[in-house]
Amino acid sequence: MAGWDMTRIETGGLDPEDWEAFRAEAHAMLDAAMDQMQSAGNGRVWTPLPEAQKAGLRAPLPREGAGVGAVRAGCEALLSYGVGNAHPRFFGWVHGSGTPGNMIAEIAAAAMNANLGGRDHGAIYVERQVVEWCREMMGFPEGASGLIVSGTSLATIIALKAARERALGVETRKEGIGAARLVGYCSSETHACVARAFDMLGIGSDALRLVPVDAEFRMQVDVLRAMIAEDRAAGLQPFALIGTAGSVNMGAIDPLETLAGIACDEGLWFHVDGAFGAMGMASARLRPLLRGLEAADSLAFDFHKWMHVNYDAGCVLIRDEADHRRAFAARPDYLEGATRGLAAGDRWAVDYGPELSRGFRALKVWASFVEHGVNRIGALAERNCDQAAYLGGLVEAEATTECLAPVTLNICCFRVLRDGLDDAALDALNAEIVLRLQEGGIAAPSTTRIKGRLAIRVNITNHRTTQEDIDILFRAVLAEAWA
Numbered sequence: 001m002a003g004w005d006m007t008r009i010e011t012g013g014l015d016p017e018d019w020e021a022f023r024a025e026a027h028a029m030l031d032a033a034m035d036q037m038q039s040a041g042n043g044r045v046w047t048p049l050p051e052a053q054k055a056g057l058r059a060p061l062p063r064e065g066a067g068v069g070a071v072r073a074g075c076e077a078l079l080s081y082g083v084g085n086a087h088p089r090f091f092g093w094v095h096g097s098g099t100p101g102n103m104i105a106e107i108a109a110a111a112m113n114a115n116l117g118g119r120d121h122g123a124i125y126v127e128r129q130v131v132e133w134c135r136e137m138m139g140f141p142e143g144a145s146g147l148i149v150s151g152t153s154l155a156t157i158i159a160l161k162a163a164r165e166r167a168l169g170v171e172t173r174k175e176g177i178g179a180a181r182l183v184g185y186c187s188s189e190t191h192a193c194v195a196r197a198f199d200m201l202g203i204g205s206d207a208l209r210l211v212p213v214d215a216e217f218r219m220q221v222d223v224l225r226a227m228i229a230e231d232r233a234a235g236l237q238p239f240a241l242i243g244t245a246g247s248v249n250m251g252a253i254d255p256l257e258t259l260a261g262i263a264c265d266e267g268l269w270f271h272v273d274g275a276f277g278a279m280g281m282a283s284a285r286l287r288p289l290l291r292g293l294e295a296a297d298s299l300a301f302d303f304h305k306w307m308h309v310n311y312d313a314g315c316v317l318i319r320d321e322a323d324h325r326r327a328f329a330a331r332p333d334y335l336e337g338a339t340r341g342l343a344a345g346d347r348w349a350v351d352y353g354p355e356l357s358r359g360f361r362a363l364k365v366w367a368s369f370v371e372h373g374v375n376r377i378g379a380l381a382e383r384n385c386d387q388a389a390y391l392g393g394l395v396e397a398e399a400t401t402e403c404l405a406p407v408t409l410n411i412c413c414f415r416v417l418r419d420g421l422d423d424a425a426l427d428a429l430n431a432e433i434v435l436r437l438q439e440g441g442i443a444a445p446s447t448t449r450i451k452g453r454l455a456i457r458v459n460i461t462n463h464r465t466t467q468e469d470i471d472i473l474f475r476a477v478l479a480e481a482w483a
Contacts, residue, residue: 099371102364105366118350120341126362147353149316156316173330184268221258249457250411251409286409303365313362325352385410388458391473416429431447434456440476
């Protein structure tokens with residue numbers, strides 16, 4: 001503490017000494033953030049952080065504070081150097097684009113500084129409301145439970161832990177899975193978070209069987225049935241079937257209704273990975289594509305993708321509340337509930353997931369529902385699908401480009417062709433085109449591989465994207481192809 005004025009410790013803490021000066025800095029930061037959001041469609045898509053700022057972020061540990069002005073200046077200096085997903089021509093991966101309205105919710109959440117692990121306070125009721133709205137939107141039965149979490153990765157772990165306990169009993173929580181030989185099934189296009197969940201739950205990623213897909217990249221159900229029968233004959237214990245509602249590579253949707261029937265017949269837990277595709281349930285036009293999702297035992301999906309909630313926010317829904325609670329409930333004495341006072345309240349979140357310390361993510365989700373309504377969110381998802389189909393049409397109409405997968409939802413995977421180049425050379429050409437578009441700030445698609453061939457992958461999960469943005473992208477691809 002050498003050199004520090006101890007009277008400041010004795011008479012105050014970390015609140016501002018000059019609230020008016022602090023308010024001015026806060027207002028300046030809010031104005032800068034609003035300007036950033038308002039101009040999200042202007043200029044470059046992605047701009048790398050300059051070397052000078054990288055060097056400034058390798059500073060030694062601060063021993064003395066520099067004040068809120070330094071914080072505001074540092075934050076403002078970062079605003080132009082994000083990943084670019086707010087821009088209407090960010091087409092890489094599946095990132096939502098955020099909304100200005102969420103800033104209001106984040107300010108309120110920061111001011112409350114609530115811990116949503118449990119107890120009886122206002123934030124808890126907001127989360128319960130959001131879970132209930134999601135239950136209704138996704139067609140889950142009354143009484144189903146859920147949590148707002150960081151994203152689908154954690155939601156998948158929570159859901160599959162409940163599935164594991166149903167298969168082996170709650171004793172597993174103390175004794176481990178022992179000699180049990182559990183196996184589960186998903187399509188070869190399923191997101192890697194499912195294999196990671198098998199790993200982290202002690203089941204082992206090798207216990208996840210990858211079922212081949214058909215020409216539309218949907219799980220082949222006849223092969224699935226044969227694989228289940230073969231595993232049973234080998235003395236293994238099938239326990240879970242994972243359907244995909246919107247694969248990360250090309251947006252494919254497994255035959256969820258058929259999978260739900262197989263899971264019921266085979267006594268398997270039916271989980272749906274709906275990271276972005278599940279939000280199609282907000283659209284009357286897209287909902288039929290997801291038929292069978294409502295029959296799942298559990299569902300994992302994100303708000304920060306197709307609902308455009310600012311990062312991060314996801315959800316897990318579990319059909320049977322008792323299954324959910326059994327997998328996690330175990331409170332020490334210091335978390336004992338009560339019928340009155342602050343420790344009152346039923347369904348503490350800590351009884352339904354691994355986290356006791358949980359931020360108020362639910363508020364920004366609640367704000368998005370209230371500000372925009374489900375119908376508008378669904379209509380914007382439809383528009384993104386129409387834009388992907390439009391791009392697919394441009395690709396098919398151009399002699400020097402080809403689609404590598406059907407356009408099912410909002411993702412178009414294609415590549416540039418050039419006479420005289422083999423597949424390896426075409427892969428290199430298309431990869432270089434993507435890099436040039438990103439580095440030039442024109443657009444930010446990504447790459448993937450479809451049946452071994454490198455594709456330019458254009459995911460459209462942005463409420464700001466227009467048809468003109470699609471035209472700009474495609475013209476730029478062709479220009480770079482022949483540059």
